[in-house]
Amino acid sequence: MEIELTWAWLEGYPALDFANTVIRRGWTEYELVTSVDALSSWLDAAALPAPRPTTVTDDDLQSFLPLRDAALRLLRAATGHGDWHAADVRTLNEALLDCPEVTVLETAGSVVSRTVGSPAPFSLLLARLAAEVRDVLAGPRPDLALCDAPGCGQLFFQRRTNQAWCGPPCGNRARVARHHTATDN
Ligand SMILES: [Zn+2]
Incomplete structure (x- = not known):
């Protein structure tokens, strides 16, 4: 299946924009960063x-x-989706x-972050993305959620308590999918 490469759902949080680079179509997951060009397009978005x-x-893509x-x-x-692996923490x-x-x-009254040595720009970017993810996980952020709708699966920060879907279209799709399952049985 050919997936159109858009980044319309990115929400401006580095940790989530980083993670939300796979997408569900139906219940199947697709990798979006399949090439150097796709990586470059993600960097722009x-x-x-x-x-x-x-x-x-x-090499950047491989790291x-x-x-x-x-x-x-x-x-x-x-x-609450999937297991926490020590190997992922090490990575x-x-x-x-x-x-x-x-x-x-x-x-x-002001501090600034200085790198030790002169890292390559892409290594610095990966380290800063890792730091953003670390901060979300260490927070902890009780508003972190996964939109478990068909065609989504994106991580998002809830704007209100117990918000289940990243947006109304996902809520509608999930209700339609549930309705179909109910009438199929
Ligand atoms: Zn969603």
Whole structure:
């Protein structure tokens, strides 16, 4: 199945924009970052916690995907979907340790984050994305949720208590799917 590459659902939270790079069509999941071009298009659309690297390579894609997979599993596990794996925590922490940063004093009342050494722009971006995911998981954020509707499966932050769907269209699709299941039986 050919999936049209749009990023219409990205919501401007780096940790979630990072994780929401697979999508459900029906109940089947599809990888959206299937090429360097797709990665580049995501970089243009997503909320990035570091400067956008001017170019990306296949090596960047190969380091993006395992970290994204770990982040996605951990964030899903935090919403009660799937298991929390120590190996995923190690993957996340390795990205952080790859690119250490120190908070230094800039002027009275303001600090700034400085990298140790001169990391490649893409490594810095991955480390900052890992830090965003760490902060959501360490929060903890009780408003983190997974929209378990057919055709969605996206992680989102609830805007009201017990919000089940990321938006009304997902609620409608889930109700229609439930209705079909009920009438099929
Ligand atoms: Zn949804």
